[in-house]
Amino acid sequence: MKVLVTVKRVVDYNVKVRPNGDGSDVEIANAKMSMNPFDEIPVEEAVRMKEAGMATEAVAISLGEAACQDVVRTALAMGMDRGVLVETDARLEPLTVAKLLAAIVKREQFDLVILGKQAIDDDSNQTGQMLAALLGWPQGTFASHVVVDDDRVQVTRETDTGSQTLSFKLPGVVTSDLRLNEPRYVKLPNIMKAKKKPLEKITPVELDVDISTHLEIIAVAEPTQRSGGIKVSDAKELVEKLRNEARVI
């Protein structure tokens, strides 16, 4: 079983992002960049599949500017076998990413693609489902538990009312929720080793994929801010305020 995992380079989750001066986009120059936290989970899952002898090869892919190879290297340091970077400076939308991934999947005959359910920058939560659609594959989204048994996968999904378990025959797409696993920390010797692992670079043109955009970002702005209120001294005062001032109980 060949497994492909996507890793996105995003503003680090500890950085509070703000609009830039003219409100045309967010200000991310000089911001610390990291692997999308949701993508660490699929990497961990694929490496475990490799360690358990279920995956024959585990490949990490990122799409975007040259610096995205940093997050591919991180995935390699976590234990992925090799990396792919689809290199472009263009802004990529989820549908475009899905098209590029579909081209890679067809080229290399992957059996399973695991993606984080969303990226913490645009919060779209689309790419995995779109990839499954383009390939005509089944999808197990928001997975909290994945069991591979020969050529079938059983996926337990987190839903609004609890959980749902599905199964399908490979090939297929899985997107991970937060509780699928706990990603390992990268050890220094593995970072050194990762530098020697192969990382292929390819362009959208070579993959023959149209990357024109469907959406235009007109403006970005800060949301209306809530101002902090008051501190009350005890439960009695709180209940009094909620009843007589806020009138919510």
Place this chain on the structure above:
Amino acid sequence: MTVLVIAEHNNSELNAATLAAITAATQLNDAVNLLIAGSACLSVAEAAARVQGVSRVLLADAPPYEHQLAENVAPLVVRQAEGHTHLLMPATTNGKNLMPRVAALLGVAQISDIIAIKSTDCFQRPIYAGNVIATVQSKDSLKVVTVRATAFEPAIAEGGNAMIDQVEASGDLGLCRWERDVVTESTRPDLTQAEVVVSGGRGLGSAENFQMLEERADKLGAAIGASRAAVDEGFVSNDLQVGQTGKVVAPKLYIAVGISGAIQHLPGMKESKVIVAVNKDEDAPIFQIADYGIVGDLFDILPALSAELDRSVN
């Protein structure tokens, strides 16, 4: 031209999030069709026909749709897309699962989780966990959109009189097999609909202590929520998570107990009308957005709060 809303339901009842999506649809166009894909779900269609603002109910009632498998429902939505300008669905887990598949099959972008409609092709949506609001314009002739339910008033559920049209169902593609659902049973109000939500975080320390919180919540007729940390620790089940990747709630009163207010939690609750925070760390970020804060040990404050509520009720 008409807007098509895809209903969220459980084959017996229409989910209230659908009512918010219908309101969003009516802001786009006067004519709103509602597609119900399910199995043995006529009662949902009948309820949907009474919702104000719905022009026509399209009912696809067949076993392949029973569990809302995206593999089976997406081709149905694609077939029904013709003649519509927008496809809308609430950004529930079903909506998030289904609509990107629909969009990709149609070769169009999806605009996720909108909170406002500027024009028929221009929408606002939160990005970066709600720290930034983006205004996005779509160049596609058909727009696929998911709607944040708390951002739109629910359509009025009674008084409408729409026609119900049966539409032809597609078969089971056989791509995916449903195994089971595990539904968390609760006698409390639904988290996303409740007027009062009591949420607990890591500060509760254990599942047992969380039960103590639940007892207090019951006194207020409140729903229970949780931070990601509390769910990760196994205090409560995942369906209670409030935040960037969990549920978004906007009750009249949100009481955050032992929740520090991580940037991933705040987007799930900061639209609440009144926010109360109980935390022992006076520098906890939650106090920056709370209307009323109490600094102290929640294990002292909760019983006192409970006693005060008892006293003021009696």
